[in-house]
Amino acid sequence: MAYAMRQELENDMAAALKAIAKMGYDGIEFWAPYFFWTPAYAKEVRARMDDLNIKCLSTHNESLAFSPDGLSQAIDLNKILGSQSIVAARGLVSAVNPNHGFEGMGLDGWKRLAATFQRTAERVRAVNMTCGFHNHTVEFQPIEGKRPIDVLAGVTELVFHLDVSPCRQAEVDPVAFMEQYPGRTHSVLCSDWPANRNKHQPLLGDGKENWKQLFAKAESVGGLRFYLIQQETSDLPMTEAVQKDLERFRALHP
Numbered sequence: 620m621a622y623a624m625r626q627e628l629e630n631d632m633a634a635a636l637k638a639i640a641k642m643g644y645d646g647i648e649f650w651a652p653y654f655f656w657t658p659a660y661a662k663e664v665r666a667r668m669d670d671l672n673i674k675c676l677s678t679h680n681e682s683l684a685f686s687p688d689g690l691s692q693a694i695d696l697n698k699i700l701g702s703q704s705i706v707a708a709r710g711l712v713s714a715v716n717p718n719h720g721f722e723g724m725g726l727d728g729w730k731r732l733a734a735t736f737q738r739t740a741e742r743v744r745a746v747n748m749t750c751g752f753h754n755h756t757v758e759f760q761p762i763e764g765k766r767p768i769d770v771l772a773g774v775t776e777l778v779f780h781l782d783v784s785p786c787r788q789a790e791v792d793p794v795a796f797m798e799q800y801p802g803r804t805h806s807v808l809c810s811d812w813p814a815n816r817n818k819h820q821p822l823l824g825d826g827k828e829n830w831k832q833l834f835a836k837a838e839s840v841g842g843l844r845f846y847l848i849q850q851e852t853s854d855l856p857m858t859e860a861v862q863k864d865l866e867r868f869r870a871l872h873p
Contacts (some may be wrong), residue, residue, distance in 0.1 A: 681719055707751065740777060750778070769779075810851070822864055
């Protein structure tokens with residue numbers, strides 16, 4: 620949920636963490652800018668989280684964190700923060716995001732990315748971390764009859780941080796995905812769908828997802844370790860939206 624509160628965290632880290640803890644959240648995933656923190660600053664953030672009794676569950680990373688030197692830096696920062704999962708935020712470079720993602724084109728690009736994740740998984744295993752992948756819609760769109768997500772899934776140690784709304788936008792049932800790859804969905808990003816008339820994401824429970832069914836499958840088959848609230852846009856101020864999302868989550872998952 621750090622991305623939902625990105626502006627607040629950038630403006631005043633201490634106040635934002637305090638607000639997140641006060642809402643009742645017990646964990647957070649830091650997104651890409653954390654990668655440029657100094658170790659000293661990461662230690663300050665960790666101390667604040669410890670004081671507030673909240674954990675860093677994972678981190679959300681761009682391609683730089685998966686280069687040999689970048690991965691060393693990411694591992695060091697994740698150790699300080701207490702995270703156990705270094706998650707890739709996206710796949711290949713695209714026209715929409717030309718400055719983000721991994722180099723490559725077509726199915727061969729996804730195969731090269733899978734090889735990168737294989738190397739990453741082997742390195743982070745040694746420090747009791749996992750290499751994760753956060754899906755968007757593109758990974759479910761076949762290329763030459765093969766879905767990129769299935770190419771990545773060939774890396775058996777890669778775990779998934781399954782973002783529900785992009786699955787649905789790609790006309791993929793997240794429950795079916797967890798059944799296809801049992802034990803590998805370590806996190807579910809709770810994002811309801813479809814977008815409303817303002818093109819904003821609905822609050823948790825206001826969309827079409829059958830959350831109770833999804834929660835049951837995630838915990839029985841998926842291999843779930845934790846949930847994250849994924850609220851990228853809202854009709855409400857974001858702080859209010861993520862507070863309501865947590866209340867809705869607790870009602871749906873008592």
